[in-house]
Amino acid sequence: MEIKIVKDQPVTRNELKEIAAQAQWEAVKAVVDIEQEIMAIGGVMHAEEEVQLMEVMSSKRDHTWGVNLYPGRWGDTFVEFDSMVNLKVWLGNRTRSVESEEIRLRIKTIIQKLVSD
Template sequence: MPITVVDPGISRADLHAMAERQFGDMVKAVVDVERGVMALGGDLHADEEAVLLDQGSHQRHLWGINLYPDQSDETWIEFDSMITVRPSSGNRSRCVESPSIREAVIAVVNRLVTS
């Protein structure tokens, strides 16, 4: 599946269709909290990260997530990605540990994904 950089937006219905074609119920995404864009459609978060880096993003602003478009509560965004492991930057796990960065990721996703 080709990687898509989402800006200005994507519908949940389109996310659902993408999930069905790829992983069944989930779409991998990488969010650039500085530029306010999101890449979707890669088999790995690293694939989406590479596209955003090629487009001028900086790695320190990129965070990998999984989206479950059929879930309606806050669990539809899962913070779990290998690209997020950055001990030198204080993030020692696959989860985004900083509450402010998590909030920034959620804000970008909520702005880009429409009902």
């Protein structure tokens, strides 16, 4: 699958559903750069999306966080904070989740801007 960087033009839930269907998954993997307020979608693994953001958009590892987007869900179940790229011991994040509530809120706010219904 082709990795797409979402920045100026929001992606729709229908587009997310198509990406999920192509991958034969319920969710779409995404990596959000909380500094630039952009995200990468469409990868098989969060790590390849993170690398794409670093190479194309000069994202820094400290600012990239992996999530799963469930286009068929609403509210708090739309975004799942679970990715190996979230293991950032030097920032105090010792799990696959995003432990900082402040960072979680930033991610959700960015996703709200970058995903339209």
